[in-house]
């Protein structure tokens with residue numbers, strides 16, 4: 001009797017529209033694969049909780065969320081009424097840190113039916129993971145201003161890396177690579193320019209690599225690495241990066257495969273001491289919200305990642321097969337992929353293909 | 355009687371091979387356009403000065419360089435004997451800072467004869483500038499380690515932005531945009547994640563924009579901006595960015611146009627109180643050094659940027675026309691562009707096409 005408690009946070013804009021499709025597919029998978037999903041929905045969003053209370057979440061948000069097996073998240077943000085750094089630090093970035101979701105994991109994969117902006121690439125050619133440090137590094141809250149409002153104004157923000165925080169994400173990346181065919185880790189660095197933190201990051205990579213004799217590794221400076229994503233994306237297997245570099249690479253990677261609108265991500269606490277959170281890469285997209293045309297595949301792919309994390313490996317694989325089948329059919333794809341389906345039609349098609 | 359004093363620093367590896375071609379074209383342009391070049395060569399490189407003296411440059415390097423009108427630089431670096439951060443902070447990065455070359459300027463342009471990795475783009479489609487802050491920001495020397503060598507190890511590096519340093523590079527970008535047809539500035543930010551320095555950067559952009567009523571502007575977070583470089587590179591006109599973001603964008607941009615091997619850059623002191631430095635984007639490329647096959651176009655295009663900076667606008671434009679003519683001919687291109695010419699043959703062809 002496998003029952004998973006899921007905290008559902010649809011968020012703002014198209015988050016609210018794609019979430020029902022994610023849930024639809026989850027429930028169908030549950031029926032077919034013999035587990036069940038216990039949902040608790042939360043209205044933590046700019047246009048809901050914030051609009052009423054002036055903050056993204058109540059002070060006792062941890063109690064309200066309880067101890068679910070995972071969090072299923074849509075997208076948060078409504079810049080017209082709440083500045084992005086307020087909405088994000090008040091929700092998504094707070095979860096990442098408070099729940100110690102220290103790995104941000106994103107696939108970069110060429111999918112059928114998704115036009116690739118790079119010349120001559122076919123589905124199968126590009127298939128790698130970006131493993132991003134998700135709690136420290138460049139996203140610190142340490143720093144401030146001197147002489148504000150004057151010509152002498154100085155603003156400082158500290159990048160803070162710890163051995164604890166760095167080693168655990170590197171370990172995750174090497175562990176992941178060890179399970180794959182190519183068994184290769186690429187580290188994103190910038191030790192030639194960012195000359196205090198990044199040479200140290202390189203040292204930690206070398207140390208960690210010693211524990212994995214079957215895994216090969218190399219490193220690229222972030223500038224040339226972004227170039228390599230465009231020029232030789234077939235070269236990568238597992239790419240590990242600091243918080244900021246990983247943020248960049250995990251948008252650029254999906255852009256290179258044309259999948260930015262459909263890619264998922266996991267914010268993972270591998271230790272299992274806190275819930276992990278799964279969300280599409282795309283944001284709340286205020287410009288197309290309310291029209292029922294948003295692509296639900298990112299939310300549904302996130303459901304597959306969540307099930308894989310929960311151990312429902314067969315159900316996860318089945319969802320991915322259903323996604324690929326539906327993406328290959330123009331009549332079942334949404335308009336962003338030159339299809340004709342609505343959000344709901346696309347979601348239903350994937351549920352049916354299961 | 356226009357004579358320009360140029361300090362020539364070929365550097366290491368292929369820097370030494372492409373520099374003579376840059377000089378060849380410069381001298382031909384001088385003859386044709388009625389100016390002259392007074393050269394002083396320096397051996398500040400890993401395999402020259404460093405090999406003899408254990409440092410990249412003598413302590414009195416400023417006196418030795420004197421007060422040239424510009425510095426013409428090849429590429430420095432030889433990781434087998436000198437770690438990159440030593441060679442770069444001992445030369446290139448030191449010039450940028452000591453000569454207050456606060457603008458790093460790079461073109462992103464689709465060129466004839468250069469295969470573009472993006473689907474369906476033609477020469478003329480992509481033509482913009484990246485203006486990078488070149489002296490402060492994320493490339494700081496402030497920070498350090500606590501509890502080194504233990505499990506509690508913490509490494510900190512500070513990003514330091516000043517109003518002085520930020521406003522002047524923004525002003526340069528808006529000034530540049532004002533001279534162009536589209537008159538548009540795009541700012542690279544990350545104010546949703548890097549929540550101390552980057553929201554402040556955004557404010558400075560808004561302040562600066564008020565002085566330029568004819569120039570439009572927008573901003574993108576760096577993650578989605580890298581995606582836009584791949585998906586919609588025709589959208590940009592002038593992109594302005596902090597030191598690190600500009601470093602990334604000015605490699606990614608040339609990668610998207612296939613021109614990373616041929617793109618130039620200017621490290622510019624717009625006030626004219628110090629010499630500016632012009633260099634190809636590519637590095638010293640130890641793997642192909644010594645074979646005479648390196649592409650000299652980056653060095654030659656850098657010569658054109660240098661002449662433009664010195665006011666020799668016609669000569670600069672003529673060099674660019676010659677470059678485009680030669681790039682269109684497979685027999686005159688080097689092997690990296692599927693041509694058959696050697697470094698010298700390609701350089702001579704461009705000098706002849708002048």
Ligand SMILES: CC(C)[C@H](C(=O)O)[C@@H](O)C(=O)O
Pocket residue numbers: 192193223442447601
């Ligand atoms: C070599 C390196 C230090 C340098 C930089 O990061 O500035 C290079 O990437 C560049 O863009 O000129």
Ligand SMILES: CC(C)[C@H](C(=O)O)[C@@H](O)C(=O)O
Pocket residue numbers: 088093247546547577
């Ligand atoms: C919205 C933003 C703060 C976030 C980040 O930078 O982490 C996003 O870009 C992401 O990658 O999840």
